[in-house]
Amino acid sequence: MTLIHGGQLQQVAEQYKIPRSDWLDLSTGIAPTSYPIPNIPLCTWQQLPQHSPTLIAAAKEYYQCSQLVVTNGSQAVIKSLPALYRQQNLTGQAVYLPERGYKEHAQAWKMAGFTLHFYQDSLPELAKLQPNCVLVIINPNNPTGQFFDRELIKQYQEQLINLNGLLVLDEAFIDVMPEQQSCCPQIVDEHIIVLRSFGKFFGLAGIRIGFLVASHYWCAKFKALLGPWQVNGPAQLIAEQALNDTDWHAKQKMILSQLRQAQEQMLWRVFTEKIVKAIQGCDLFLTLSFHQKDQAKKLYHWLCQQGVYCRLADEKDTLRFGIAKASELKRLEQSCLVAIRQLRQ
Ligand SMILES: Cc1ncc(COP(=O)(O)O)c(C=O)c1O
Structure with missing residues (x-):
């Protein structure tokens, strides 16, 4: 049996009929900033x-x-x-x-x-x-x-x-x-x-x-x-x-920690304690659990409709977000706000 993982952007893009290049892909726990590729002989x-x-x-x-x-x-x-x-x-x-x-x-x-x-x-x-x-x-x-x-x-x-x-x-x-x-x-x-x-x-x-x-x-x-x-x-x-490259390790840890904090605060602000029960994770991903478990699936769908791809747990009750770059946080926030509005309707 093939298991489902994050990172299946091609498939999700086809399903929602949104070009691949238009997506904000936060479906994995891979750092958004990567080690610069050196010249390779x-x-x-x-x-x-x-x-x-x-x-x-x-x-x-x-x-x-x-x-x-x-x-x-x-x-x-x-x-x-x-x-x-x-x-x-x-x-x-x-x-x-x-x-x-x-x-x-x-x-x-x-x-x-x-x-x-x-x-x-x-x-x-x-x-x-x-x-x-x-x-x-x-x-x-x-x-x-x-x-x-x-x-x-x-x-x-x-x-x-x-x-x-x-x-x-x-x-x-x-x-x-x-x-x-x-x-x-x-x-x-x-x-x-x-x-x-x-x-x-x-x-x-x-x-x-x-x-x-x-x-x-x-x-x-x-x-x-x-x-x-x-x-x-x-x-x-x-x-x-x-x-x-020890200097890069230190810099990467600091960047990821700052991005995670900003994203976690934003997610709490947008989803609020009324909807979200807990946010758990580390500096590479944040997982949201909900008071009403079925809300995860709905929110996942409404985020996908806006070209934001996160990971819906196999149990369909939590959402995991990879860490967004600073330049992507606003888009994530706006998409979450739209999804929340749909949830409240
Ligand atoms: C907990 C855990 N272990 C191992 C792996 C596989 O990682 P790798 O890219 O090193 O094969 C993953 C991939 O997402 C993972 O989440």
Whole structure:
């Protein structure tokens, strides 16, 4: 089954008969400002991609870890992990996942025949985790924005070692959270892997590059599975420069934080507490939940009619907005006002 994600602008543009170029696309959690593309030498396009020790060094420094594998995005790992885990651990059956969250995780484990157990706002009870189980944590969660402290995650990491299980930490959006919260530096053995997406914080999802941070054991398994030439040369070159550019990281964090604050204030002002129950998220997206759940679907439709594309949750009860550029905020505000007027009619 193909899952629905944000970023399906072509399809939505056809459905609403509005030219693609006229849309304000806020359907993903990809930063609206992206790392500037450097000059790429012709040979980088012409040659097969090479293993790049300088990229590895830049990534180890940025992620503060000792082992990693360059991948063509976290999605590639999410899809192939269950079958690989099955080969290593024949007895494990149970996988604990957030009920709301990037659904590719659940789909991949389900397709590999595992039994899914969903948790809601808090992690499953430590004492109830089954031997050989897998625990998936998306931190911060997309779309709920829920964020678990590193010390709490450490307790689960220790329990999974005792249980011979695996902790899968998807840190796709953690770049915008406070420093020192990533679990990349605390990888000690084969009972934890961390997924780091490059495309979101750096605003370059199209180049398809990401990093699996894990022990030597999992890195070797994934290297063997993925084989050569997974990540194209231009993507490697861009990522290396971006990961090394600490001034740009600081600037990007500041810009995203300011844009998020302005957008969150605007959304509260326009939708008001009467309609919106909560706004959750991080500096890469904001998710609105409503007192009356059916309002999300109506608002989504009225926003689309005006060429504003956000993400309606699969459950059809929340709306997630990517962060708009400062120059786009007014249009978003006006479209939300029109949608609200329609809701009140
Ligand atoms: C939580 C989460 N993890 C992983 C991914 C996949 O990201 P990537 O672009 O690194 O494959 C996404 C994509 O939206 C996501 O939301």
